[in-house]
Structure formats: C-alpha cells, structure tokens
Amino acid sequence: MRTRHTLPSAATVLRRSAPLLVFLGGAALLTAAARNVQDDTPVRAPVVIPKPVSMEAGAGAAFTLGPDVRVVVPADDAEVERVGRALAALLGRALEAPPLVEAGPASGRGQITLELGGSHADLGDEGYELNVSSDDVRVRAARPAGIFYGVQTLRQLLPAAVEHRGLRPQPMKIPAVRVVDSPRFPWRGAMLDVSRHFFGPAEVRRYVDLLALYKINRLHLHLSDDQGWRIEIASWPNLTTHGGSTAVGGGPGGFYTQAEYRELVAYAAERFITIVPEIDMPGHTNAALASYPELNCDGAAPPLYSGIDVGFSSLCVDKDVTYRFIDDVVGEIAALTPGQWFHLGGDEVKTLTPQQYATFVERVQEIVRRHGKEAIGWDEIAASTLDPSTIVQHWRPEAGEELSRARRLILSPASRVYLDMKYHAGTPIGLNWAGNVGVEESYAWDPSDLLEGVARDAVLGVEAPLWSETLVTMDDVEFMAFPRLPGVAEVGWSPEAARGWPDYAARLAAQAPRWSALGINAYWAPEIAWER
Ligand code: NGO
Numbered sequence: 001m002r003t004r005h006t007l008p009s010a011a012t013v014l015r016r017s018a019p020l021l022v023f024l025g026g027a028a029l030l031t032a033a034a035r036n037v038q039d040d041t042p043v044r045a046p047v048v049i050p051k052p053v054s055m056e057a058g059a060g061a062a063f064t065l066g067p068d069v070r071v072v073v074p075a076d077d078a079e080v081e082r083v084g085r086a087l088a089a090l091l092g093r094a095l096e097a098p099p100l101v102e103a104g105p106a107s108g109r110g111q112i113t114l115e116l117g118g119s120h121a122d123l124g125d126e127g128y129e130l131n132v133s134s135d136d137v138r139v140r141a142a143r144p145a146g147i148f149y150g151v152q153t154l155r156q157l158l159p160a161a162v163e164h165r166g167l168r169p170q171p172m173k174i175p176a177v178r179v180v181d182s183p184r185f186p187w188r189g190a191m192l193d194v195s196r197h198f199f200g201p202a203e204v205r206r207y208v209d210l211l212a213l214y215k216i217n218r219l220h221l222h223l224s225d226d227q228g229w230r231i232e233i234a235s236w237p238n239l240t241t242h243g244g245s246t247a248v249g250g251g252p253g254g255f256y257t258q259a260e261y262r263e264l265v266a267y268a269a270e271r272f273i274t275i276v277p278e279i280d281m282p283g284h285t286n287a288a289l290a291s292y293p294e295l296n297c298d299g300a301a302p303p304l305y306s307g308i309d310v311g312f313s314s315l316c317v318d319k320d321v322t323y324r325f326i327d328d329v330v331g332e333i334a335a336l337t338p339g340q341w342f343h344l345g346g347d348e349v350k351t352l353t354p355q356q357y358a359t360f361v362e363r364v365q366e367i368v369r370r371h372g373k374e375a376i377g378w379d380e381i382a383a384s385t386l387d388p389s390t391i392v393q394h395w396r397p398e399a400g401e402e403l404s405r406a407r408r409l410i411l412s413p414a415s416r417v418y419l420d421m422k423y424h425a426g427t428p429i430g431l432n433w434a435g436n437v438g439v440e441e442s443y444a445w446d447p448s449d450l451l452e453g454v455a456r457d458a459v460l461g462v463e464a465p466l467w468s469e470t471l472v473t474m475d476d477v478e479f480m481a482f483p484r485l486p487g488v489a490e491v492g493w494s495p496e497a498a499r500g501w502p503d504y505a506a507r508l509a510a511q512a513p514r515w516s517a518l519g520i521n522a523y524w525a526p527e528i529a530w531e532r
Contacts (some may be wrong), residue, residue, distance in 0.1 A: 005023075009140065011517035019406045021446060022057060025301060030181065033280045040260055043061060043173045043174075044159070044175065045175060046156075046157050046175050046177050047156070047506075047510040048153055048156050048157070048179075048507070049156070049214060049486045049489065049491070049504075049507050049508065049511065050183075050214065050215055050490035050493035051484075051490060051493075051496055051498055051499065051503075051504070052153065052179045052180070052181035052206075052494075053180060053182060053494070054178075054179065054180045054181070055177055055179045055181075056177065056178045057177060058131060058132050058133045058175075058176035058178045058348075059133040059135070059146060059176055060133050060134025060176045060499075061082075061134060061175075061176055062132075062134060062173040062174060062175050062176055063132050063133065063134060063135075063136065063169060063173065063174045063176065064171050064172070064284055065094060065095065065174070066171065066172070067095060067096060067174040068110055068474070069095070069099045069111065070099050070100045070101070070102055070110075071084045071087055071088045071090070071099050071100070071101045071102070071111075071113075071114065072084075072101075072102050072103075072105075072112070072113040072114065072452040073101060073102070073114050073253050074103065074114070074115065074116050075103040077087055077144065078142035079115055080114050080116060080144050080147050081101065081103070082270060083114060083144065083147050083148050084101045085101050086151075087112070087144070087151050087154070087155075088100070088101050089113075090155060090163075091158075091162070091172075092159075093162055093163075093165050093166075094158070094159075094161070094162050094172045095172075099112070102120055108136075109135045109136055110135075110318075111136050111137070111378055112136070112138075112139075112154075113136065113137070113138045113139070113380055113459075114139050114147050114150075114151070115138060115139065115140045116140075116141065116144070116147065116262070117140075117142065121155065122288075122506065123142060123181070123182040124142070124183075125143045125145055125146065126143070126145045126146055126149055126152075126182060126183050126186075126217070127141060127142070127146050127149075127180075127181060127182025127183070127404075128141040128146035128147060128149050128150035128179075128181055128182075128233075129141070129150070129178075129179065129180050130150045130154060130178070131151055131177075131178050131179075132154070132157065132174050132177050132178075133176050134176060134351075137154065138141060139151060139169060141156065144181050144272075145217075145272045145331045146182075148212075148271070149181070149215050149272075150181075151213065152213060152215055152370050153179055153330070154174065156213075156514070157175060157252065158172060158174060158229070159173075159515035160514040160516070160517045161513075161517060162517075163517035163518045164517035164518070171353055180232040183492065183493045184492065184493055184494060184496070185447070185460060185461030185462065185492045185493070186217075187218060187410050187460040187461025187463065187492070188216050188217050188218065188220070188461055188462065188489060188492035188493060189216065189217070189218035189219070189276070189410065189461065189462065189463030189492075190211050190216050190219055190220070190463065190464050190481075190485065190488075191219070191220035191222060191224075191278075191412070191464065191486070192204065192220075192221060192222065192466050192468070192477070193222040193225070193465070193466060193467040193468040193469075194221055194222060194223060194230050194468070195222055195223065195224055195225035195228045195230055195247075195280075195287075195468070196227050196228070196247065196308070196467065196469045197227075197245075197248055197249075197251070197468040197470075197471055197472050198228060198230060198247055198251075198254035198255070199468075199474065199477065200254060201260050201263065201264055203474045203477075204264055205251075205264070205267050206474060207219070207474075207477065208264075208267060208271055208273055208477075209271070210481070210482075210520065211271075211273060211485075211489075212272070212273060214489035215489060216273065216485075216489050217272055217273055217274065218274050218276055218463065218494075219268055219273050219274070219275055219276070219341060220275075220276040220278055220463060220465075221275060221276070221278065222278050222280065222465075222467075223278055223279060223333075224239075224243075224278070224279045224280055224284070224285070225280055225284045225286075225287065226257075226287060226305045226313055227246065227248050227284070227286070227305055227306055227308075228243065228244055228245075228246060228247050228254075228285035228287050229243035229244050229306075230244055230254070230255045230256060231255060231256050231258075231261055231277070231333065232256065232257045232258050232261075233328065233329050233332050233333075234332060235332065236291070236292065236327045236328060236329065238292060238324065239287070239288060239291050239292075239329075240255040242290065242370045243287035243289070243290055243291035244290055245304070246306050247306065248303050248306055248307070248469055249306055249472075250306045251306075251472075258332075258336055261336055262336055262403065263522075265336065265337060265338065266425070266490065269338070274339035274340075274341075275337060275339055276341045276343055276376065277333050277337055277340060277343065278342075278343035278344070278345055278376075279329055279333065279342075279344065279345065280346075280347065281315055281342075281345050281346070281351035281360075281364065281514065282314045282315040282317055282346075282349055282352065282360050283310075283311060283313055283345070283347065283348050283350070283351070284310065284313060284345060284347065284348065285313045285314065285315050286302060286312075286313040287304070287305070288315070288325075289301060289313055289315070290302050290303060290304050290305070290397050292325070294319075294321050295315055295319075295321065295322060296316055297316040297319070308469045310348050311348045311349070311350035312350070312351070313351075314349055314351045314352055315360075317352060317356050317357075317360045318356075322368070322426070323363065323407075326364055330342060330364075330368055331371050334371035334372060334373050335371075338525070340374055341373055341374050341375075341376050341391070342368045342371070342373035342374070342375060343375075343377065343378050343393075344361070344365070344368060344375055344376070344381075345377065346361055346377035346381040347377075347378035347379075347395070348380070349380070354383065356383040357380075357384070358383060358385070361381050361384040362378065362385055364443040365377075365384075365387055365390055369387065369389070374389045374390065374391065374392045375387070375389070376391040376392075376393055376410070376456070377390070377391075377392065377393065378392075378393050378395055379392050379393060379394045379395055379396055379399045379403060380396075382399070382402040382405060383402050384404050386406070386407075388407050388408075389408070391408040391410055391460065392406040392408065392409050392410070392415070393409075393410045393412055393419075393463065394409055394410065394411050395412045395414050396414065397413065397414055397415050401453065403451055403453075403454060404451070404452070406454070406458060407458055408458060409451075409454060409458050409459050409460060410460055410461060410462070410463050411447050411450055411459060411461070411463070412462070412464065412465050413445075413450060414433075415434045415435050415437065415441070416437065416441060416445050417437075417462060417463070417464040417465070417484075417491075418434055418437065418464075418467070419437075419442075419464050419465065419466040419485065420466055420468070420469070420470070421434055421435050421436060422437070423438055423484075423523060423525065424436050424438065425527040428473060429470045429476055429479070430470055430479070430480060430527045431467070431469065431470065432526075437450050437484070438525070438527075439483050439484055439487065439508070439525045439527065439528065440501055440505075442464075442487050442488060442528070443487035443488075443490065443491065443501065443504055444501050445491070446491075446496050447459050447462055447491065447492075461492050462488055462491050462492045462519055464481075464484070464485055464488040466480060474521075475521040478520050478521040479481075479496060479521050479522065479523050480523075482520050482521075482522035482523065483522055483523065483525060483528065486508065486511065487504065487508070490504065505527075505528055506529075508528055509528050509529045512524070512530040512532060513531060513532070
C-alpha cells in the first residue's frame, strides 16, 4: 500500500507562487471583506465553481445563520424535501442543531426557502435562481435538479468550515448575492475505472459526493476490462467469482453485488448524478474470456491478467454464444440501471478486421437498444453504421474525420481531460501517453472548437475519465482528480465567454480550505496561489 503523497507546505506553495500572487492582486474577490452591521465577522465575497451565468450583489451585506433558521420546502415534492434535509444536515454542523425542515409557503425573515416552479422554466431542468439577502435565502427552480444545483452554489458561499464536523465558527454568514444560472451542456461527466483497481461502494460514494459539489451529473463506471469484471451477473456467475478476483499488480480485486450496484445508483440519483455502466467489448475482455472458455474462439480460457498492456483480447465475434452472453449481460445491467444509457466500450481492438469490428458494434448496438437503452461507445465506433441515438465518446488525439459524421458526441480528449495523465514529469502516479496534463491544460479549451467539422449541437458535453492502472487507493484517485476535475466541471457548465484562466485560477485557489475541511488528498499544484 502506498502512503499519502507528500505535498509542499502551504508556505512553500505561497513562496513559489509569489509572482502569481502579485498578479492575482487584482483578484479582489478573494480578499474583499464586507462588514456586517450587526457584528464584525468578515463576510467573504462569493467565489463559485463552476462560474455561474450571472452573479450580482444582493440586498444588504450578508445573511447570518442564526439558531432559529429553518429550511422551508414545498409540501408535495419528495426530491426537494430530500435536498432540503441534506442542506439542513450541512448547516447543522455550524449550529447547535440542524435547522428544522418545514413544508409550506415562505413566511418570514431568517428562512432558507427552496421553491419549485414560478417563472423559471426558461432556465431549463437544471437551472436555478438563488437570492441571498440580509433577510432571507431563496432558491427557485423549475425542477428539483435546479434546486439541488442552487443549493450546491449556496454551499460554496458558506464558510469552508461547514464541511467539517466539529468546527463551529460562529456566526456563519452567507454573502448577499443574486445568482441566475443554468448549464451550457447537458452532459457533465466523470468516469471511474473500477476494473484495473477496484474501488468499493463506500469509495464510489465518496467520489459521487465530490462530483456533486461541482454540479457533475454523470458518473460513468468502467465495470469490466482485461484485469477484472466488477459487477455480478446472475446468469454468468464466474464473471465475478473468477473474473473479478484480481486486479493490476495481482491484488484481490472485488466486485459489486447487484444489490450494492442498485444502492450506488440510488445514492448517485439523490445527488442528481446518473450512473452510466460500461461493459467494454469486444476487446478489453480477458477477465470474461478467462471465466468462460466458450467465449474464446479456440474454446480455451486464458489465465487471469494483471498487467497493463491493451489490445490483445477479444470476444469471439463469430460465435452465437457471444451474443447470448452479451444479451444476458446487457439485460441484467439494464434492468438494474434506471438511467437511459449503456456504454459498450469498443476501444482498442487490435485482433479483428475492420469489417468484423463494425459488424460486432452494429449488432451490440441493437442489443442495447432492445433492452431500452441508448448506446455509447469510445470513438472507434464512429467507423460503424450508427443509430442516430448512439453517442460517440471522443478520446483519441488522432481521431479524425469519421467523428464529423457522429450525431451525438461526448468529449473526453485525452490530452485535456484524462485525469490519469501525470500533471508533470515528476508526478508519482499516472500515465503520460497523451502528454502531461497540467491544471491549466485541463481547463483552458473550448468544446466547440475542439473538433473540426463537427456540428456544434452534436456536442452533448464533456467527461473526465480516470483510468486506474496506477491508482490503488482513494487518496490516489483524489490526487489525480483535484484540482483538475472542478475545471472540467466548469468547461461543461459555464458560458465560454465568461471563462478565463486567471479568474478561474483565483477561484480555484479559494477552494483549498473547503478541500482541506473535506479531507481531500489534492495535488496542491504550485502554480496556484492556494488560500490557507
Ligand atoms: C485508453 C484506453 C484505456 C486505458 C487509458 C489510459 C481508452 C478509451 N482506452 O483510453 O484502456 O486505461 O487509455 O489512459
């Protein structure tokens, strides 16, 4: 087991970043302190990631969280009530006891009101309006998802100490603001490879919590690969009992039972994150091939694999049993997954002819559709004949013209958003086949400009994959995801015209106390003037 990575002390970071600090002197937003009339507790100016579409000063200086604060929710919406309860639990860390959550119309001063409906349908399903004044706090949205995102913004306006049980700086204040906000793209995803190394349900829940803070709304789980099959399939039990029994480096592996997977899906859904399951095929299938000899063209099961080479394995595309197998697997997973997508993989197949590959993809695409899901595949599938509903996930730097035919695309360019790439040559974990990916590289790009010839409305959004060949622990996962993941979240949410690196770098720096309070094992990149 590896231990936590040693990080430079805050003082070292600040020393190294002196020129940047001078440059950020203009970032008055980080230092401006409004003074509340009632007491001298400083109120920090609002700093939010992803940057909202519009954020202006609200009435008064700040809302003070007093002991009588209540969270008011609509009487008849279980989802919003749940969001209200989660907010109350968060605020409870700053108060003597969690605020009461009450149903009913807003009635008076000192309340936090979550309101559905009104004139905000134009902000779409995920948009919201947040008003904080010295009198009260209101989040309004057409749909519960919008309420949830408004509450995430509110959460970032609270002092970071609220994230840490047991720290109770009194009184807590929220700066007065008016935010009107909605996302640029519907797809703001992250992917976690639980196959090369297995991350258990509690670890995935932790990742879900961190994603939710930055308004990510998809978690794609890479559930199978050469090194391990990670989800129980009742009709093919060896997949997990044998195929799930190891990992890169020969560790013990692991898998989710169907009940655990269902719970994960529900946990993510409560945070407005849709789980997108991936079973990678026809390549990256050694774990399945090792579990069932009949899936191999020669009828002989290979040994389990715990190295990190790619491209050597393939299902036997000419055998009928292969499609019965796929039908069973897709059917069971589709039944466990309320989300509308199923990811069929399709990457890096080096043992089939182009024709064999295309025929396979077209056939599996139909199986997925028959089970009521829309298919997603890595960008190699663009060379096949695709149904208009099928989504192509761009990843290869060299992927070219064939992508211009794709009608629906998710962008995961490896040289920008592969969170498993090293930050710089000295990063102790990670790969570098797509180059080193610094914090600025992962942020400073525009999805609309990335691919020539692709229609703008074909781009559904962005997704940040985290492959786990070199990641063993959750500390490793957090080290690679933070600080790059919030930047990808902002690429997916905020209007292009509102984004810029110096402004973002200053807002990123202000996340440090929150990450420390949350215990995130971030890489404290020296080019950022982290606040302490
Ligand atoms: C590639 C490959 C994965 C690796 C990853 C490592 C895709 C789509 N297939 O991305 O198997 O784990 O690179 O960065």
